[in-house]
Every structure is written in structure tokens, then in C-alpha cells.
Amino acid sequence: MPPHTKLLKVVLLGDGGVGKSSLMNRFVSNKFDSQSFHTIGVEFLNKDVTIKGENYTLQIWDTAGQERFKSLRTPFYRGADICMLTFAVDDRKSFENLPMWKKEFLYYADIQDGTPFPFIVLGNKVDMPNHEVGQDIAQAWCQKNGSIPYFETSAKDSIRVDEAFNSAVTQFRSMEDKLEVRPQPTNSVDLRKKTAANNTCSC
Numbered sequence: 053m054p055p056h057t058k059l060l061k062v063v064l065l066g067d068g069g070v071g072k073s074s075l076m077n078r079f080v081s082n083k084f085d086s087q088s089f090h091t092i093g094v095e096f097l098n099k100d101v102t103i104k105g106e107n108y109t110l111q112i113w114d115t116a117g118q119e120r121f122k123s124l125r126t127p128f129y130r131g132a133d134i135c136m137l138t139f140a141v142d143d144r145k146s147f148e149n150l151p152m153w154k155k156e157f158l159y160y161a162d163i164q165d166g167t168p169f170p171f172i173v174l175g176n177k178v179d180m181p182n183h184e185v186g187q188d189i190a191q192a193w194c195q196k197n198g199s200i201p202y203f204e205t206s207a208k209d210s211i212r213v214d215e216a217f218n219s220a221v222t223q224f225r226s227m228e229d230k231l232e233v234r235p236q237p238t239n240s241v242d243l244r245k246k247t248a249a250n251n252t253c254s255c
């Protein structure tokens with residue numbers, strides 16, 4: 053890591069199939085795979101960014117959205133700096149599950165509900181023709197849940213993906229002073245030397 057680089061742990065959550073892996077791969081490698089497989093456990097990739105003159109390494113944790121992998125993903129929430137809650141705009145159920153994802157994150161990250169925390173909401177697959185969740189409905193939910201920034205994205209067509217990740221860092225910066233000292237992972241490993249490598253963990 054270059055000097056004066058801050059490591060930020062970013063956790064991507066949401067129902068299986070909404071496009072979390074695809075968003076991470078678009079952001080880190082500028083690639084899209086239409087045959088993307090379900091994630092088992094968690095995977096992470098690092099990407100270096102500079103926001104307003106400050107260097108950051110974003111350590112992006114892509115979690116498995118399917119219910120059966122809950123026990124594999126939840127241990128990785130502790131120590132997160134940013135949480136990106138993801139749904140697909142063509143899948144109403146995935147939007148309706150956002151409160152469940154937020155609650156699960158706060159519980160396993162050991163953060164009290166109501167404490168300021170940098171969340172971002174992504175409505176992915178905006179390239180799809182049939183939207184079951186309108187921008188107004190999603191924005192209203194974000195507003196009600198602590199004025200969370202909302203982005204309609206497409207990993208496929210590369211729409212607003214960089215903007216959403218960069219905004220997540222800006223959101224972190226704006227709240228940094230207010231964030232409580234949060235519990236760090238007990239089973240931590242030093243992952244800071246790895247950058248843009250495909251690292252899989254299904255432990």
C-alpha cells in the first residue's frame with residue numbers, strides 16, 4: 053500500500069442474483085460476465101481509489117445472498133466501514149428484503165440500530181426493461197432509513213457503478229468523525245497486501 057493510504061472494508065449485501073459479484077467485478081476489473089455463478093461464502097477484491105486527494109484501498113467483500121449461506125457470510129460483517137445494500141430494480145422481492153439485510157448487517161457487525169453508519173443503496177439491473185421498483189419508491193425508503201444515498205446501476209452496461217462506490221467513500225468521510233469505535237473481526241487475517249486479486253473464502 054502506498055503511504056497515507058487508508059484501508060476501507062466495504063461489504064456488499066443483498067438477495068442472491070441481484071448482481072453483487074457483477075458490480076464488484078465491473079468496478080474492480082471493468083468486466084461483466086453474463087454467466088456469473090452464485091457466490092458461496094464470500095469473495096473479496098481490492099481496488100485503490102483517490103477521492104478528494106486522499107488515497108484509499110477499498111477491500112470489497114462480496115457476500116453470498118442465498119439464505120443457505122447465511123452462516124458463511126455473517127462473520128465477515130464485523131469491522132466493515134461501509135455497507136452497500138443491493139437489490140435489482142426488476143425484482144420487487146429483492147427490494148422488500150432490504151430491511152432484512154440492513155438488520156442482519158447491524159446485528160452481526162455489532163452496531164446498534166440508529167447509530168450513524170455509511171450505508172449506500174444500489175438498485176441494480178437498471179438496463180432491464182421491466183422495472184418493478186420505481187426510483188421514487190426506492191428513494192423514499194432510503195430517506196426514511198437515515199437519508200441513505202441511492203444509485204440506480206447496471207453492472208452490465210456500466211451505469212453509475214464507479215459513481216456509487218466513490219460516493220460510498222464520500223459518505224464514509226462525511227460520517228467518519230461520528231462513527232463509534234467498532235468491534236474488529238476476531239478472526240482477522242492481514243489482507244492488506246493483496247490488490248485486485250481474486251480471493252475466495254468459504255470458511
Ligand SMILES: Nc1nc2c(ncn2[C@@H]2O[C@H](COP(=O)(O)OP(=O)(O)OP(=O)(O)O)[C@@H](O)[C@H]2O)c(=O)[nH]1
Pocket residue numbers: 066067068069070071072073074075085086087088089090091092115116117118176177178179180205206207208209
Ligand atoms: N441485465 C443485467 N444483468 C445483470 C446485471 N448484474 C448482474 N446481472 C446478471 O445477474 C445474474 C446474477 O449476477 P451475480 O453478480 O452473480 O449476482 P449476486 O448478487 O452476486 O448473486 P449471489 O452470489 O447468489 O448472491 C448473472 O447472470 C449476471 O450476469 C445487470 O446490471 N444487468
